[in-house]
Amino acid sequence: MSVLISVDNVTKYYGTRKNPIKAVGPVSLNINQGSFTVILGRSGSGKSTLLNLLCGLDKVTSGELVVGSDKLNESNSKKLAKYRSKIGIIFQFYNLLPNLNTVENVMMGSWAGGKSTSYQKAVDLLTKFNLGHRFKADVKTLSGGEKQRVAICRALIGDPEILFCDEPTGALDTSSETQVKDILAELNKSGLTIVMVTHNPEFAGIADNIINMSDGEIIDKQ
Numbered sequence: 707m708s709v710l711i712s713v714d715n716v717t718k719y720y721g722t723r724k725n726p727i728k729a730v731g732p733v734s735l736n737i738n739q740g741s742f743t744v745i746l747g748r749s750g751s752g753k754s755t756l757l758n759l760l761c762g763l764d765k766v767t768s769g770e771l772v773v774g775s776d777k778l779n780e781s782n783s784k785k786l787a788k789y790r791s792k793i794g795i796i797f798q799f800y801n802l803l804p805n806l807n808t809v810e811n812v813m814m815g816s817w818a819g820g821k822s823t824s825y826q827k828a829v830d831l832l833t834k835f836n837l838g839h840r841f842k843a844d845v846k847t848l849s850g851g852e853k854q855r856v857a858i859c860r861a862l863i864g865d866p867e868i869l870f871c872d873e874p875t876g877a878l879d880t881s882s883e884t885q886v887k888d889i890l891a892e893l894n895k896s897g898l899t900i901v902m903v904t905h906n907p908e909f910a911g912i913a914d915n916i917i918n919m920s921d922g923e924i925i926d927k928q
């Protein structure tokens with residue numbers, strides 16, 4: 707398998723120049739094309755910060771971070787935005803827009819990169835994830851599990867090269883959690899590279915790689 711994401715001595719500091727606060731680093735790791743990587747660790751261990759760096763939502767303080775042909779540590783905001791249009795991201799609290807209906811929320815996933823998407827493609831994706839009958843529903847009326855499936859559809863509509871997930875089941879009940887877990891496992895089987903932050907060790911069972919973080923550093927890789 708070929709390396710898709712390469713992280714070399716990356717750090718992320720917050721705070722001020724006089725008073726820097728380390729959130730991550732230095733960390734080094736490689737993630738292969740088509741793999742399923744799970745990042746585990748306690749709250750505050752730097753998981754989200756690392757994921758945000760990999761997603762191009764935040765910039766590294768030092769080190770080298772390369773995804774495919776994109777050298778993120780040398781990218782300006784415009785280049786990072788272009789990079790983000792090639793990936794999908796889902797979050798713990800779904801981040802759906804309450805004033806848009808279900809299918810509009812899914813279509814929104816393609817607007818960021820300036821691409822346009824057919825309504826039918828969004829409906830088809832929702833149907834694939836058993837939400838076809840709710841495509842015009844007000845997202846406020848959906849259950850947590852349904853909202854996360856809408857967020858997954860929104861992440862997939864632009865045919866991403868990688869799906870990044872930050873605690874995607876953190877707010878779900880056990881049966882919705884299992885459903886989302888099965889969806890992610892299936893997507894990975896069909897070739898999608900997945901990088902997921904969780905503190906649910908159950909996900910380790912479906913991962914190819916398990917990264918354990920503590921105090922901003924990687925303390926174990928399997």
Ligand code: ADP
Nearest residue numbers: 720721728729748749750751752753754755756
């Ligand atoms: P996790 O996702 O594992 O819970 P985070 O990556 O959110 O951890 O946070 C790692 C550390 O960085 C924490 O100490 C947190 O307080 C700090 N941190 C995260 N984001 C910021 C920020 N925007 N400004 C200052 N400190 C931050």
Ligand code: MG
Nearest residue numbers: 750753754755
């Ligand atoms: Mg977090």
